[in-house]
Amino acid sequence: MTEKSAAPVDNPAGKTRTAVLEKALELFAETGFNGVSMRRIAQEVGINPATLYHHFAHKEDLYEQVLRFAYAEQAAQFSALVSTEGTPLTQLGEFIREFALYIAKDQYFFRMVKREQLERNNERQKILVDLLFGKQYEAMVRSVSRVTQDFDAHMLVTSLLGLVLHHYETRHMRQFFAQYAPSQDDPEIVADHCSRLFFFGIQGEAATLQGADPTTQPLG
């Protein structure tokens, strides 16, 4: 009868649990594991702190479940990034574009991944690879292997991802650089830029125009 607290009552099939995971993902991504308290999470969800311990054993457990929740949420879209149509080259070009669009609209997931990279927890990094990146990565290795044998495929995939990702990761910092222009954050433009660089390099198009000597370098 007493209509005291916010929103108890109804919980059809883990509604509260999902609400917690969603809000916790947001908060953990924003300020990290130690930057968020259980009380804060409970408060923002609108439940009592003690209730968290009905759904999760402890804070670390909640964090890990948030990771798995976030991974599962992305896994489907993520594996769809590698199309099966077209030549290996068009596949790669399409991937670069899809990838750039994908991470541009992402809010929390990639910040969690980045935090995990920083933390260097082997166990969690393995989860990340097994649950999320493993298949995608192997598909990419196959893709690039079909296009060129002049590079280590593993390194080439790492390079390609870094190429695209760094535009996103430095987004907030780049605004303070002299040559910054907002268009440089446009995922379509980023994708186009990265594609050209990845496929041709700065010499592929430029050398023919300038006749600059690309040698005298320890490149081979």
Added chain:
Amino acid sequence: MTEKSAAPVDNPAGKTRTAVLEKALELFAETGFNGVSMRRIAQEVGINPATLYHHFAHKEDLYEQVLRFAYAEQAAQFSALVSTEGTPLTQLGEFIREFALYIAKDQYFFRMVKREQLERNNERQKILVDLLFGKQYEAMVRSVSRVTQDFDAHMLVTSLLGLVLHHYETRHMRQFFAQYAPSQDDPEIVADHCSRLFFFGIQGEAATLQGADPTTQPLG
């Protein structure tokens, strides 16, 4: 006379202060701002927690001074990365190599930078740019502008840095990938790989060998 605690006594010209900054840098880089307590820092330095407040106003102040300390420590070596000899092209090649070697041996500095990127604190990111990356970045923009006009110089610099950095940032995660080999962490090999990709792209060398069609792509 009383030889009670660890290492008090002598402190010629901010010796304790420097010791705190060094240890705090290590700890902050390892576990982040919220992952380290003032007590922990004091304990590892071998002083009393209260002493920290003689040298620093509060924790946030300590953290900012750690940042400036870390930046100042790197700024000199960092600006030396852009050599003034050789053609613009050899300059860039040399930079890639020096940069790869540089971040490979770094322990704490780049993790701090990465944490700052995650935190998205505008004020601090500006400090980072002004104190550290600004000049270096502009020099690089000039360098790449001299080599090619087919790319947005700002984006090209971002790409180049991401290209190299990502090999370092994913170092701990990549061990779980199928195609991983320890040689892929060797900075010399990373530098060589990145140089080739940056200068020629995957088609610059490969296309002539395979005759693959690089078109049917929205690259131009």
Added chain:
DNA sequence: ATAAACTAACCTAACGTTTGTTTGGGTTAT
């Protein structure tokens, strides 16, 4: 059909610990 037992979800209140920080006093060099 209805009462009893069970259960999952949530709460209030508090536990003990750790947090950032302060106070107030002491030591050492100038």
Added chain:
DNA sequence: ATAACCCAAACAAACGTTAGGTTAGTTTAT
């Protein structure tokens, strides 16, 4: 003696977590 340096002890607040109780819906026994 003045200033810089450092410490032991304590502060209030916030922390993760737990014990115990209330509710409401479901199952079981009669």
